[in-house]
Amino acid sequence: MAGNKKELILDSAIKVMAEEGYYFTKMSWIADRAGIAVGTIYNYFSSKEEVLEEIFAREFKKRLDLLAELEESPELSVVSKLELFLVRHFEEIKKNPDLGNILVREKEFPKKEGSINQYLNQIPQSIKKLLEKGDEKGELEINKPELMAAIIFGSIQGVVEQAIKLENYEMLDDASDEIIRFVEMKAVK
Amino acid sequence: MAGNKKELILDSAIKVMAEEGYYFTKMSWIADRAGIAVGTIYNYFSSKEEVLEEIFAREFKKRLDLLAELEESPELSVVSKLELFLVRHFEEIKKNPDLGNILVREKEFPKKEGSINQYLNQIPQSIKKLLEKGDEKGELEINKPELMAAIIFGSIQGVVEQAIKLENYEMLDDASDEIIRFVEMKAVK
Amino acid sequence: MAGNKKELILDSAIKVMAEEGYYFTKMSWIADRAGIAVGTIYNYFSSKEEVLEEIFAREFKKRLDLLAELEESPELSVVSKLELFLVRHFEEIKKNPDLGNILVREKEFPKKEGSINQYLNQIPQSIKKLLEKGDEKGELEINKPELMAAIIFGSIQGVVEQAIKLENYEMLDDASDEIIRFVEMKAVK
Amino acid sequence: MAGNKKELILDSAIKVMAEEGYYFTKMSWIADRAGIAVGTIYNYFSSKEEVLEEIFAREFKKRLDLLAELEESPELSVVSKLELFLVRHFEEIKKNPDLGNILVREKEFPKKEGSINQYLNQIPQSIKKLLEKGDEKGELEINKPELMAAIIFGSIQGVVEQAIKLENYEMLDDASDEIIRFVEMKAVK
């Protein structure tokens, strides 16, 4: 039951924040949309920032769990791993574009190491590690893994951003293919 | 003199906003950093939002002017045009990373058609047009220009974001090469 | 409870505005006087202007309701109606001179049709209608009802203004008699 | 020349204040309307309040001078004196309704004994004295001179207020007759 209420609040927060952006979002709007009182939110979250953090935490946990799982699949090539990751990510975004909107747009909280930054930084890092593993294994030839990771991560974000802005969600279906093609350029033949 | 003061304010605003993010930035901090009174800012800008808009307007004007100029150079291939654009953009960011920080991070102002959104939307659009031109001219084979533009724009943003976050500005030197290589995959041989 | 808090704020506002005038009145003074926080005022009123409007609205409603009630009393002569109105009005002012002070002094908000102007304009209009009715019924002979209404309304305001300024509240007891005597000059014998 | 500039500023101030009201009037608007710089105003007036005070001072000086002059005319009856005063006052208002607007509307500056209050209080006082003189001389029978003065002063203000609000300036031509008729009620036959 308690879990349900927290879910309810998060769903409501995602909708409002996707529409208005984190800073314009008022706690009272989240409450209204959820059909509860403002005070109730504070029984489940200690602050507005924590609501956003929880959203990021959950979504990033999904991605990072998937990445960890893929990590431990020796039968898969690095490129396949990346592909599986992309496919799944874009599927999730397609299921809930509001979420994608938030994930892609909220970049504030400068300095503060905690907050959402901790999550945002992990994906490019994981991609970088993946690419380095590919290089070590002789699958790929990556000279500048940090740069490549930046490009790949950027591509992912860019696709989500445009898909939502243009309301062209089909773009998400083709995106992994296209990005993977880019990585395959680096494949050692 | 007047131009100087406006410049002074913008420089100060760029520094503060890069450090703190637009929403955390206080008008009084911009004034302090510029060594002037808060009221003075309002002699040059009508609101905090307008300060950010001016920053975006100026930087995007530079980019869009360059794109327009390249447009009218029939001797250049589409790929070369894109390359020149990228090289110049990354050079500018390297000269003033604070600016890059802001350009890449501020994505709020949802809905509001005016504000910074008008600028943010123009670059992917211009890239898309460039790609379509390349397709028409038989230089490139682009099936989904919108997707490709999203990926390229995303890559650019991703590189700037990571370069700044990791304080690895050399990344910016190699980024255009790498991104162009991706576009060249689409070249018709 | 809620009604009480609104009342509390209005009472406080009346006192402060009577002492200081609307423009000098600070929201924080109203709050202090009411023993509440500034923010609380905004749970009941959307702006400082709305506080003043509510004061006017309430007082004018009382007057206009009375006028409407008198309107529907065919047994009363027009002069008697006017007299009853004056007596009641001056009684009210005597009970709460602070209120009278505000009602008589605040005339700003130029142009703006909403705001307090809508109320201020209604009394002379009602008086004019009353005089015209008297003329029609053959009770009075009024050639210039607009002028007469202006004089009567001005007299009322003038009496309240001086009574408060000179702190001579007895003046209010005699005022209706004197003003009515003036109207009776117009009585058809 | 200097006198001219001061005149220019006052004329401009009257127009702006009549349109906007004292509190909404910005010093810069007065300057703009006068075709001069804001700073220049401060060469002739020490503050915004002083501009308003000067307007009141001048107009009230005219009235008080007239009253003083009438005072020393033993051949005139009190009623005639009052009539001459009213006629002149309404004539002036008709010549410059903007001025009337200000004179009638600005009542703020509570407490502060200086400011415009000093002027506003003098007219009812003078009227009261005039009435008392009439009583002494056996011309009039006035039991409550303070009340009568309040009514007469209120009438004057009310007429000006309505004439301006309704843009019915003809009202001003008939007003003195009507008000005098009221005073004549008190005449000893």
Place this chain on the structure above:
DNA sequence: AATGAATGAGGGTTCATTCAT
């Protein structure tokens, strides 16, 4: 656990006034 009225620190903005030119 749920409520929502109360809180009050905080910040963007205004604008009368100043003063160097």
Place this chain on the structure above:
DNA sequence: TATGAATGAACCCTCATTCAT
């Protein structure tokens, strides 16, 4: 004298958070 950019104190209003019920 005239200018008008610079000043900065002042204030309305917002809204995340609290807490008594």
